[in-house]
Amino acid sequence: MLSVKGLRAKVGENEILTGLDLEVGPGEIHAIMGPNGSGKSTFSHVLSGREGYEVTAGSVTFEGQDLLALEPEERAHLGVFLAFQYPVELPGVNNTYFLKAALNSIRKARGESELDAVSFLRLIKEKLKILHLNDSLLKRAVNAGFSGGEKKRNEIFQMALLEPKLAILDETDSGLDIDALRVVADGVNALRNPERSMIVVTHYQRLLDYIEPDRVHVLAKGRIIRSGGKELALELEEKGYGWILEQEQAA
Amino acid sequence: MNGAAPTSFDTWLAARADGEVGAGLDWLEAQRRSALDQVREQGVPGTKQEAWRYTSLKRLIEQGFARVEDEVTALQLDDIEELLIPELESHRVVMVNGRYTPSLSALGDLPRGVRVTGLRALLASDPDALRERLNGVAGESQPLFAALNTAGLDDGLVVLLDRGAILERPIELIHLSVGMDEPRVAQPRHVVSLADGAQATLIERYVSLGESLYCTNSVLELSLGRDAVLKHDRIQIESPNAFHITGLYLSQDANSRYVGVNIGLGGAWARTDLVTRFSGEHAECDLQGLYLAGDRQLMDYHIDVDHAVPACSSRETFKGILYGKGRAVFDGRVVVAKDAQKTDAAMSNKNLMLSENAEVDTKPQLEINADDVKCSHGTTVGQIEPEKLFYLRSRGISAPLARRMLCMGFAEEIIDALHSDALREAVSEEVGRRLETAPLT
Numbered sequence: 001m002l003s004v005k006g007l008r009a010k011v012g013e014n015e016i017l018t019g020l021d022l023e024v025g026p027g028e029i030h031a032i033m034g035p036n037g038s039g040k041s042t043f044s045h046v047l048s049g050r051e052g053y054e055v056t057a058g059s060v061t062f063e064g065q066d067l068l069a070l071e072p073e074e075r076a077h078l079g080v081f082l083a084f085q086y087p088v089e090l091p092g093v094n095n096t097y098f099l100k101a102a103l104n105s106i107r108k109a110r111g112e113s114e115l116d117a118v119s120f121l122r123l124i125k126e127k128l129k130i131l132h133l134n135d136s137l138l139k140r141a142v143n144a145g146f147s148g149g150e151k152k153r154n155e156i157f158q159m160a161l162l163e164p165k166l167a168i169l170d171e172t173d174s175g176l177d178i179d180a181l182r183v184v185a186d187g188v189n190a191l192r193n194p195e196r197s198m199i200v201v202t203h204y205q206r207l208l209d210y211i212e213p214d215r216v217h218v219l220a221k222g223r224i225i226r227s228g229g230k231e232l233a234l235e236l237e238e239k240g241y242g243w244i245l246e247q248e249q250a251a
Numbered sequence: 252m253n254g255a256a257p258t259s260f261d262t263w264l265a266a267r268a269d270g271e272v273g274a275g276l277d278w279l280e281a282q283r284r285s286a287l288d289q290v291r292e293q294g295v296p297g298t299k300q301e302a303w304r305y306t307s308l309k310r311l312i313e314q315g316f317a318r319v320e321d322e323v324t325a326l327q328l329d330d331i332e333e334l335l336i337p338e339l340e341s342h343r344v345v346m347v348n349g350r351y352t353p354s355l356s357a358l359g360d361l362p363r364g365v366r367v368t369g370l371r372a373l374l375a376s377d378p379d380a381l382r383e384r385l386n387g388v389a390g391e392s393q394p395l396f397a398a399l400n401t402a403g404l405d406d407g408l409v410v411l412l413d414r415g416a417i418l419e420r421p422i423e424l425i426h427l428s429v430g431m432d433e434p435r436v437a438q439p440r441h442v443v444s445l446a447d448g449a450q451a452t453l454i455e456r457y458v459s460l461g462e463s464l465y466c467t468n469s470v471l472e473l474s475l476g477r478d479a480v481l482k483h484d485r486i487q488i489e490s491p492n493a494f495h496i497t498g499l500y501l502s503q504d505a506n507s508r509y510v511g512v513n514i515g516l517g518g519a520w521a522r523t524d525l526v527t528r529f530s531g532e533h534a535e536c537d538l539q540g541l542y543l544a545g546d547r548q549l550m551d552y553h554i555d556v557d558h559a560v561p562a563c564s565s566r567e568t569f570k571g572i573l574y575g576k577g578r579a580v581f582d583g584r585v586v587v588a589k590d591a592q593k594t595d596a597a598m599s600n601k602n603l604m605l606s607e608n609a610e611v612d613t614k615p616q617l618e619i620n621a622d623d624v625k626c627s628h629g630t631t632v633g634q635i636e637p638e639k640l641f642y643l644r645s646r647g648i649s650a651p652l653a654r655r656m657l658c659m660g661f662a663e664e665i666i667d668a669l670h671s672d673a674l675r676e677a678v679s680e681e682v683g684r685r686l687e688t689a690p691l692t
Contacts, residue, residue: 049644049645051637071650073647077647090639092661092662092663092664093659093663102646102647102648103647105646105648109647141660
């Protein structure tokens with residue numbers, strides 16, 4: 001489904017990704033862990049098409065298409081979704097209006113009919129129920145004045161509504177207390193299905209107690225230096241990142 | 252245009268063929284003569300004059316505008332249907348080319364103590380009702396365009412509320428410009444006077460049929476007695492070739508409250524002067540504005556708030572969206588007198604620039620002569636933030652729609668302040684429509 005090969009990217013003069021390889025199959029959940037500055041967020045941003053990154057080598061193929069050649073909105077139309085580490089506040093932009101514009105843009109791009117107001121509201125209600133959210137966030141401006149937890153929940157809510165094929169969760173756990181974390185993780189788990197792949201980017205193992213990954217990768221200095229099953233995350237939790245980095249350097 | 256372009260206001264001042272309005276009223280004649288003298292004295296101000304530093308009058312003068320003389324009588328309600336907002340329940344006054352037009356108006360029932368009429372009609376039937384009020388707020392010594400308006404006095408809307416009178420529904424003034432085959436200037440003069448404790452909502456809409464070249468030079472005199480409340484929405488959507496001038500003069504007595512929302516979208520050249528003066532303590536003045544300026548458009552705002560007495564508060568919140576080669580000016584001035592302790596004043600002007608070729612001159616000024624006050628001012632000139640744009644695009648929303656959504660979000664604060672749902676919706680649609688075709692370079 002997603003195939004990343006030898007990906008190199010830089011910001012200004014700094015090379016952040018130095019040859020990253022990753023294969024994600026349908027329905028799989030991959031966790032990407034790594035110390036600060038290892039390139040985790042850069043990888044998320046490059047996948048979703050954020051400006052400011054220059055890809056110098058390698059390829060990213062999503063369902064047979066060259067993802068890097070596409071605009072951010074075109075990636076979303078294909079089914080790529082980024083849950084932001086820092087969701088952006090949009091004062092004055094009503095959340096319901098935003099959700100409807102997003103959903104209908106994607107439907108239109110896929111040649112589906114746009115949803116009218118009634119069908120849209122019905123859909124919204126249904127998604128809220130799945131995630132056990134109340135509808136108060138719909139009336140507010142997008143993320144404006146939201147607490148950290150509310151912002152992350154709003155991200156997961158968007159994911160539920162837009163039903164992506166590949167969701168990238170960029171440090172979704174950062175800044176959340178344990179209760180908020182559980183709510184968000186429950187939401188993610190409710191959206192798991194055999195067609196939906198996820199990349200869960202995180203610094204801590206904590207989130208993986210709630211979202212169980214199929215594969216765990218360690219990212220350091222811009223590339224994946226080790227991959228394993230979920231037990232690798234536990235090992236990292238116990239020993240930290242140092243031992244892997246040392247082994248890597250010795251090798 | 253044949254021959255040399257005009258270089259003075261002489262074309263504006265030519266005598267009216269059928270005689271001046273209110274001829275024979277000594278006090279009015281005196282006001283008119285004084286205004287004429289002032290116009291001649293001031294000449295055509297150049298950009299060295301502070302009030303015209305950023306805006307040249309050349310383009311306006313060259314048009315050689317002449318006063319509107321003929322009354323438009325052929326218009327039927329059907330002809331203006333597209334301009335009405337059906338959901339807006341109002342006491343409707345329609346003026347065509349500066350003239351009150353009863354056949355298109357729908358005043359409905361007015362409560363006791365409320366008088367809504369045309370200026371011409373009132374000068375004929377009860378001139379004494381206007382004697383103290385006409386130029387009562389604007390004052391004797393007037394800026395150029397107010398003096399031109401006084402010298403060429405024609406018609407206008409008069410709203411008088413007695414002590415304690417409360418008007419539930421808004422008064423809606425639709426000022427329509429239509430079918431002017433040569434450059435004409437309409438000079439409506441509106442007088443709104445709320446006695447102590449009176450409350451009203453006034454909506455003004457400046458609109459046109461067609462895209463003709465004309466000028467509107469309007470003057471409003473608003474006077475609020477003690478505890479009076481006036482909510483006032485002004486929507487300027489003149490023809491794309493029009494010149495629009497507003498001089499709004501506001502006087503507020505103790506504990507009165509004024510909330511004014513100014514939306515400027517139309518016209519090629521628009522100048523708005525908002526002048527407010529407190530005469531009693533604990534009065535509140537809230538001035539808000541939203542302007543859009545695109546190719547061949549100038550939006551020029553001058554705000555003058557005079558805190559002459561203690562303990563009053565004023566807010567000036569103006570936002571602009573500029574695109575193409577649009578130009579805007581925001582020149583705001585708050586003066587706090589020496590005795591005006593406990594003054595609370597905040598002025599802000601924020602501009603969103605969608606193109607590199609747009610230009611804004613913004614100059615908020617505070618002149619504080621008292622020592623126990625709370626005053627602030629701020630101004631920003633910025634662009635759409637890339638991370639906001641990316642957030643929307645990452646959700647599948649195209650870049651043009653995302654930009655529009657962010658612009659609408661920026662404008663929302665001011666549109667939201669309008670005093671009717673129907674008006675909010677109409678303005679929102681109009682702003683959206685304009686942004687949809689806005690060039691981004």
